[in-house]
Amino acid sequence: MIKEHPETVQRFVRATLKGVNYVVENPEDGVKSTVKRNAKLNAETEMKRLIIDNSVTSVDGHMDYEMFKETYDRLVEEGIVSEGMDVNNAFTTEFLH
Helix, strand or coil, X not given: CCCCCXXXXXXXXXXXXXXXXXXXXXXXXXXXXXXXXXXXXXXXXXXXXXXXXXXXXXXXXXXXXXXXXXXXXXXXXXCCCCCCCCHHHCCCCCCCC
């Protein structure tokens, strides 16, 4: 997708970051939207989850090796993914500019 349609990827990344920034600035709207789409969710729990996520997530799209390596190691430790992936191949900052 990146090689064949870089302009589409660029637009997707911009739109995603715009949405993330909106929810950071308007968390109640984000929670309302999420709960509206899944009635099984609890608004209070989702607000707590959002606050925790926002405390450890970069809203400007910043990514680096250490950030991904830490996440990958945690996923391996939990048995969610297998070992053996080169973290350098897991992300690009090409579309953040």
